[in-house]
Amino acid sequence: MHNRIRKIVALAALMFCFAGSYAQNLKLGLLVYGGGGDWYANPTALKNLAVFCNQQLGTRFDPQEAQVEAASPDIFNYPFVHMTGHGRWVLTDAEAQNLRKYLEGGGFLHIDDNYGLDEYVRPALKKVFPELALVELPFSHPIYAQKFKFPNGVPKIHDHDKKPPKGYGLIYKGRLVCYYTTETDLGDGWEDPEVHNDEQEKHVQSLQMGANIIQYVFNGAGA
Numbered sequence: 001m002h003n004r005i006r007k008i009v010a011l012a013a014l015m016f017c018f019a020g021s022y023a024q025n026l027k028l029g030l031l032v033y034g035g036g037g038d039w040y041a042n043p044t045a046l047k048n049l050a051v052f053c054n055q056q057l058g059t060r061f062d063p064q065e066a067q068v069e070a071a072s073p074d075i076f077n078y079p080f081v082h083m084t085g086h087g088r089w090v091l092t093d094a095e096a097q098n099l100r101k102y103l104e105g106g107g108f109l110h111i112d113d114n115y116g117l118d119e120y121v122r123p124a125l126k127k128v129f130p131e132l133a134l135v136e137l138p139f140s141h142p143i144y145a146q147k148f149k150f151p152n153g154v155p156k157i158h159d160h161d162k163k164p165p166k167g168y169g170l171i172y173k174g175r176l177v178c179y180y181t182t183e184t185d186l187g188d189g190w191e192d193p194e195v196h197n198d199e200q201e202k203h204v205q206s207l208q209m210g211a212n213i214i215q216y217v218f219n220g221a222g223a
Contacts, residue, residue, distance in 0.1 A: 029078030035090030045190035070095035148208035157189035
């Protein structure tokens with residue numbers, strides 16, 4: 001399993017460096033989880049992110065995301081998995097163990113708190129990596145300086161309670177394996193603009209930050 005996901009990431013990185021393109025028809029993953037939270041909250045988000053990356057980064061992602069569970073062996077087919085929602089996330093022991101293997105083996109998890117998820121994310125990640133703690137990434141982190149530059153870190157897409165947006169990371173053996181965004185609503189920003197009546201500027205900013213995450217993962221910086 002570990003070798004498989006490393007090979008997928010390596011192939012994608014190689015094609016990006018030498019042909020301006022990632023592996024054709026690779027899908028972005030969407031984490032399906034239990035506990036009652038709405039993992040399906042942003043149905044157009046990953047489709048729009050895939051299309052934007054195809055246009056801006058030269059990728060060839062399939063616009064249809066792959067829905068995958070943490071305990072499934074299928075998760076090892078997807079180097080990038082996104083998670084969102086407003087509510088409860090509960091990990092079983094089997095899910096935590098498999099998710100750890102996925103992340104140790106080269107996989108990458110992006111979690112975007114769609115407001116209401118935070119109190120469940122932190123204990124769940126602690127179950128996956130008891131020895132690690134989430135750390136706030138500095139604005140100088142390369143995830144903010146890929147094709148699109150964000151010198152002030154992750155952009156603020158929706159105001160809600162007016163708190164500043166935050167980007168946290170889990171770093172395993174020197175590698176960022178999980179990027180966790182809060183107080184921003186990146187995933188909402190990826191959706192069709194009319195879903196949340198987002199300004200075009202905010203919609204584009206969110207997609208640009210999403211593209212940075214993808215580029216960071218697939219160009220080898222996250223591997």
